[in-house]
Amino acid sequence: MITAVNTAVVWVLDQDSAQTFFTEKLGLETRMDVPFGEGVRWVTVGPKNQPELQLTLMVPGAPMQDAESAEQLKSLLAKGALVGCTFTVEDCQAAVKELSARGVTFLQEPQPKPWGLSATFRDDSGTCHELLQPHQ
Template identity: 40%
Template sequence: MITNVSLVSVWVQDLDESLAFYTDVLGFTPQDDITLGEDFRWVTVTHPSQPELSLHLTTPSKPLSDELIAAMQRAQRDGGLPGVGLQVDDCRRTVEELRAKGVEFLQEAQERPYGVEALMRDNSGNWMVLVEPREFTPEDFEGSGIG
């Protein structure tokens, strides 16, 4: 029986640069960095407050087809791949802290029925959402244009 989610893959362009971004900028902790064979490296990070969930930083490579690798690399260059959602305790403060570290924001912190949300990119162009959650009901979405 499935008990939990323990690993989520994030497609990145460069493992070393992404490892530095996720640890130095976002505050994750390096976990695994293992070379497996000539052309595959297993790199994971965890967040100190959620060590049971690892982010697997990986580049588009074999065993994916050459066509899929090329398509994913194009999507990365265009900034069109989704990343992960990150819960924050103060979205506006977090935006300012990350902006000071050079993070690109696509959407400023905005009030939503479910909390305060901002949209950023990691250093590989992945969209990442920051959410300062609050309790909500389905009625909170009526007339919001969301949902």
């Protein structure tokens, strides 16, 4: 049976730019940055206090998709049509203020939701992510 999630994919347009965004702006750490076949890299990041979870910053294309599918996925990324991760924070208001100061673009300021206080931002590839301060 499944016991945990180890790795989740975040589709990006440029791994270098995404790695910088996720580490310097969001404060995650790089876990891996290694060659993964011809012209492909395996780049993962994750929260410092959650070593068992990695986000793979993956550019659409070989070996995962054929050229046509990769271009369709890149087009969806560029449109901002993809949804990514929910990142847990202790204080959503403070996190939005800090991340905004680092250049993160928020689409939605903190709002109460049934699952907690939530704000939405875009990464540098256009994917929407959520900051969540869960109900206590």
